[in-house]
Amino acid sequence: MKLHEYQAKELFADAGIPTPVSQLARTVEEAVTAADDIGYPVAVKAQVQVGGRGKAGGIEIVESRDEAKEAADRILGMDLKGYHVERVLVEDAVDFANELYVSVTMDRGVGRPVVMVSTRGGVDIEAVAAEEPGAIVREHVDPAFGLFGFQARKAVHSAGIDRVVAEDVASVLSTLYGLWSERDGADAEINPLMITDDNEVVAVDAVFNVDDDALFRQPDLAELEEEDAGDELEAKANRYEFDYVRLDGNVGIIGNGAGLVMTTLDMVDYYGGAPANFLDIGGGAEAERVANALDMVFSDENAETVVFNIFGGITRGDEVATGINEALDRFEEIPKPVVVRLAGTKATEGMEILDTDRVQVEGTLEEAVRAAVAAAEVVES
Amino acid sequence: MSVLVDGDTRVVVQGITGGEGRFHTAEMLEYGTNIVAGAVPGRGGQEVAGVPVYDTVSGAVRETDANASVVFVPPAFAADALFEALDADLDVVVAITEGVPVQDMSRVYRLLGETDTHLVGPNCPGVITPGETQLGILPGNIFEPGRVGLISRSGTLTYQIVHNLTTRGFGQSTAVGIGGDPIIGTDFVEALRLFEDDPATDAVVLCGEIGGEDEEAAAAYIDEEMETPVSGFIAGRTAPPGKRMGHAGAIVSGSGTGTAQSKIEALETAGVPVGDTPEEVVEHVADLFG
Known part of the structure; x- marks a missing residue:
């Protein structure tokens, strides 16, 4: 779960990391009042959870009330990489001498947390990581002990950060690690961490992603989660508690188990089709879950057909088939061709139970995928 | 012979009194798994499917000589259950639990490095040596004893490939579901090493993901x-960057690491044929056996 910038900044500020003076605004009027209060110049920043907001026109520095009004009017309501902007953060624009980068994440390859520091903060940190990995200093943390003070200092000095501010930056890094650890962070990042002309250290941006699996013990952070303002179908999938990703193609896909669903997507692509989505209904296949899954794909305008791929392990094929029949009963009409493939435990029995007036039944994964791809082509042409 | 588990493996089920624990204990017993004990705090003295339950793993080990465990403990308590299993010095621990916080797993992994225990999972379907024993939630009926080892990060995809193998007459020595989380115990390299040293395994299928x-x-x-x-x-192969495809670990990062392409290239460079479809994987296995 990703926090918005303003939420992450609040978390950082409460922990003692310096952040610029700022106010959240939902309307142009609120934005202008905030700008007047803070004093110009201010930055007007779209609050959407996508990277590269600045480059996409979601951040503007303004020098006057007129400019603030114009910027807020333009940014509020704009579509930023598929996300509707409903809030802006109006923030004191910081004069700076240097932009640094600090972050904490889990290094899955090593199985340990890692803190990272670089003097090359700013918009192109991903390019720096790809082209000059040496410019980012990494220090792994023993999770049994946490980040030692010396490690923070070592990372900061190895990164070549000016000695005048080194101690302050190390302190920000230690605080950030503590926050990441206590609040079950997945990623915590400050980019840029600005050094002002007066050698003050200020977190001008803030990223904090929480480990979804740990939300049960971070109830106040879980409460911040809101209906995704982005994709309507992805929001619906959240309500149904499906693992769902919307894609660009026209073959709808429903299956059980992440690996098998991914494989079904790949096979649609392999046989010349294009997957419309990833949808994992998980274990079991009760009528309600099957009906919800079908509802998802039926309401996706891009999906022309549906391939339903279930491998019954502990879940029996006959039970799955009954679930599919009952689910189909809930729809007055089946708006799109549905191809079903059952395999595994009691699959043969299951295929006999399925109502072939309403669904096409195929015996293998290959045949089912090819049938769905072919059906999508017929609808398209 | 086989890897990790066989008919002599003596199993304690952690979380045996929960819904999942009960159901899969019955399934495992039916398959022939030698389940000697259950372990659940506060439930010592009870029985599940005729299996005696102990309050602690060490108590279960002391009374029944168990040398392996299967963990069905809910995510919030899973790390503690794993620490307890490591403390009891078991040979093999199979963690089925899905949704263990990653920072908890980091601490488990840290301690695991100081033991000789093989941890499989979490968020995995388990380990099976067909015809002998199965520790987990694997549907035993699709497996056949044989000489192909299988390692996979995914559950139902494993079943699909095993189904294709079995249909074509290729039985399995052992199948290891290593799990789909970012931090897991036994990884591909460790599992490959076990199969390399196993005289009963003639070929291995490695089933990875982004x-x-x-x-x-x-x-x-x-x-x-x-x-x-x-x-x-x-x-x-068709997964877009930055979107988690179900498993917590199945995500192509924004900076481009973790792609299917990079993995396929690496494997092919190492001389490993990579199938475009599950059926093609079985063709490759058939080629390996000449």
Whole structure:
């Protein structure tokens, strides 16, 4: 779960990391009042959870009330990489001498947390990581002990950060690690961490992603989660508690188990089709879950057909088939061709139970995928 | 012979009194798994499916000589259950639980490094040596005893490939579901090493997916140290960057690591044929057996 910038900044500020003076605004009027209060110049920043907001026109520095009004009017309501902007953060624009980068994440390859520091903060940190990995200093943390003070200092000095501010930056890094650890962070990042002309250290941006699996013990952070303002179908999938990703193609896909669903997507692509989505209904296949899954794909305008791929392990094929029949009963009409493939435990029995007036039944994964791809082509042409 | 588990493995089920624990204990018993005990805090003295329950894992080990565990404990308590299993010095611990917080797993992994225990999972379907024993939630009826080893990050995809193998007459020595989380105990390299040393395994199927760099590490190991032939499959070729495809670990990062392409290239460079479809994987296995 990703926090918005303003939420992450609040978390950082409460922990003692310096952040610029700022106010959240939902309307142009609120934005202008905030700008007047803070004093110009201010930055007007779209609050959407996508990277590269600045480059996409979601951040503007303004020098006057007129400019603030114009910027807020333009940014509020704009579509930023598929996300509707409903809030802006109006923030004191910081004069700076240097932009640094600090972050904490889990290094899955090593199985340990890692803190990272670089003097090359700013918009192109991903390019720096790809082209000059040496410019980012990494220090792994023993999770049994946490980040030692010396490690923070070592990372900061190895990164070549000016000695005048080194101690302050190390302190920000230690605080950030503590926050990441206590609040079950997945990623915590400050980019840029600005050094002002007066050698003050200020977190001008803030990223904090929480480990979804740990939300049960971070109830106040879980409460911040809101209906995704982005994709309507992805929001619906959240309500149904499906693992769902919307894609660009026209073959709808429903299956059980992440690996098998991914494989079904790949096979649609392999046989010349294009997957419309990833949808994992998980274990079991009760009528309600099957009906919800079908509802998802039926309401996706891009999906022309549906391939339903279930491998019954502990879940029996006959039970799955009954679930599919009952689910189909809930729809007055089946708006799109549905191809079903059952395999595994009691699959043969299951295929006999399925109502072939309403669904096409195929015996293998290959045949089912090819049938769905072919059906999508017929609808398209 | 086999890897990790066989008919002599003596199993304690952690979380045996929960819904999942009860159901799968019955399934495992029916398959023939030698379940000697259950362990649940506060439930000592009870019985589940005729299996005696103890309050602690160490108590279960003391009374029944168990040397392996299967963990069905809910996510919030899973790390503690794993620490307890490590403390009891078990040979093999199979963690089925899905949704263990990653920072908890980091601490478990840290302690695991100081033990000789093989941890499989979490978020995995388990380990099966067909015809002998199965520790987990695997549907035993689709497996057949044989000489192909199988390692996979995914559950139902494993079943699909096993189904294709079994249908074509290729039984399995042992199948290891290593799990789909970012931090897991036994990784591809460790599992490959076990199969390499197993005289009952003539070929290995490695079934990977997007995310992380474990498949790339496996390719390097196969290239440098492995004699047993390996055939591969990678799921997630069509996955877009930055979107988690179900498993917590199955995500192509924004900076481009963890792609299917990188994994397929690494495996092919190491001489491992990578199937475009599950059926093609079985063709490759057939080729390996000449």
